[in-house]
Amino acid sequence: MIVITSDLVSEFWKFMLTKFGTTVGNKSDAVEMQIVATLLGSLGITDKEKFLNNFTTTIGKKIYTPFEIGIESSNWNLWSQIVICVHEHQHVIQYNEKGTIYEIEYLTSRNSRALFEVEAYRSNLEMNYWRYGKSKSARETAELLRNYGCDNDEIELAFKSLSLINSSVRQNIVVNESSKVAIDWLNSRAT
């Protein structure tokens, strides 16, 4: 049993940033995020305003959040701030593994983007199962890929992958490195 408090969320983020050598910035303050938002909008990947206000974004090893860490907002409750931290760190792991190629593929190929996101969303499923003993719906999770400019074919493929992933998650199987690190830390804080 763990109680998610503002302090715990802040400590958790600090731990993950140190562990993965990442940094964090506020999205609304970052000029580079305005540029990325315009780029993504012009590529048809996602709506500019939606991107700036609703999505946490990672570029290389820097994570940009649309919320103040540890402070609940209407879109971001404390647990979702933990889950998004784990999700984004899985993207950092992808970046560490493939470098700039990861970023190019992510931006230029919908299919690759869907694959990268499916892997990162596995962290969401793993984290939710760890906390609630119930994983999120594969369908709802796959549908989130519409926000990333993915079409029906990519979403159906993501749904199939996430359904199979969910079957593993329901057996308490954890695969993503970011989830393993996060769960270990959270378990050490549980009473």
Next chain:
Amino acid sequence: MKNILLLIITLFSCTPKNECVPQNTRCLGNQSQICNLDKSWQLITDCNKTNIKTVCQYIDEQNEDGHVTGYTCVKNDGGK
């Protein structure tokens, strides 16, 4: 002559050998893979990298996500 040419074209035409049908799944070693939209195999899960011992295995089950079939990582005891 025409037939010989056709035979040569057939024999040497470039047919990708590993093409698969999108959404099909398989185990390759202890990895579960899914056939991607570009008809190439894509890793879903490396069952050697799970937190507990797992094997890649075919499942056919009804659960919250519907009727789920395909290859994925399950606990080494068969998920029981």
